[in-house]
Amino acid sequence: MAVKATSDYFELLNKAVSREIQVSIQYMLQHGKMEKLMRKVIPENILLDKTTYEAVGKFLREFAIMEMKHAASVMERIYYLGGSATTKSSKPNIGNSLSEFAKYGLKAEEEALVLYRNIIDAARKVEDWETRELFEKIYSDEEKHLFKFQEYVNIQDEPEGSEQAPLSEWRRIFTSDYFDLLNKAVAAEISAIIQYTNQHEKASLLALREKNTALEVVTEKNKAKVVSELLIPIFKAEMEHLEKISDRIYLLEGEATTEPDPLPQIGETVDDFLKLDHEAENYALVLYRKIIDEAMKRGDSKTRRMFEDIIGQEEDHYWTFDDFLR
Known part of the structure; x- marks a missing residue:
């Protein structure tokens, strides 16, 4: 018997998606902020091969990447059950x-x-054993993360040191x-990461359910499957871009934003995905030319x-989507 997922059930699953997006962004930006914090390293620690930072x-x-994989897995399950996965993130908290x-x-x-x-309890009640198994696995991962953070919660931070010197002309x-x-x-x-991850999972479902020609049946491929697969390296590249920037x-000595802009847009069909992603890459190319x-x-x-370097990769993404729109 198919699982009868209610709106309340989907709302609960989407809370997990929002939470996973939140911590993925949070941990990646905290990772990036280490560049700033490492300037506080006291002289004794400079002699070490590796600092706490x-x-x-x-x-x-590692946690940031794992959390985005969790988000993708939950999105996939939501789409499989007939729901719509959210693109909204809970608010990340970075710290100093x-x-x-x-x-x-x-x-x-x-x-x-x-x-x-x-x-897990809600999945048990509706006999959704796949979702229950998925979240038992995710729960195990999150418990390991919790134990890791417990190791550092009482750590002594590096002293602030002397008053900061006046800014040099270069700075x-x-x-x-x-x-x-x-x-x-x-x-x-951030917007691209959320958009492409969500579309990848939605396209995966379409790939399973829509084979319209003999060729698609024989090759076990259709347009949705091709698009789903090409989105994987693209959203991984966007994660690397987020990290670098x-x-x-x-x-x-700046502070990075935690909010996506423009807001991620998913679409309903594979053609929607391609059009929206083409527009997203165009936006990035124009913006990055201004930054350069x-x-x-x-x-x-x-x-x-x-x-x-980044704009070269974004241009490759642009032409990849453009090829499908001709």
């Missing part, structure tokens, strides 16, 4: 120190365990309006080179 940064990045990272991480994981116990190029421009790129990357912002131009004007060669 690098150790924590490594597992935060290792202890705050751990505190916010611990809180997020505690909330997740409560939510996922409720989902004066990094003004608030420049950070606003860079944060438009962060917001665009946020790293750069934090290194320059502004970086060049200010003499920020490192940011310029970074975005020249």
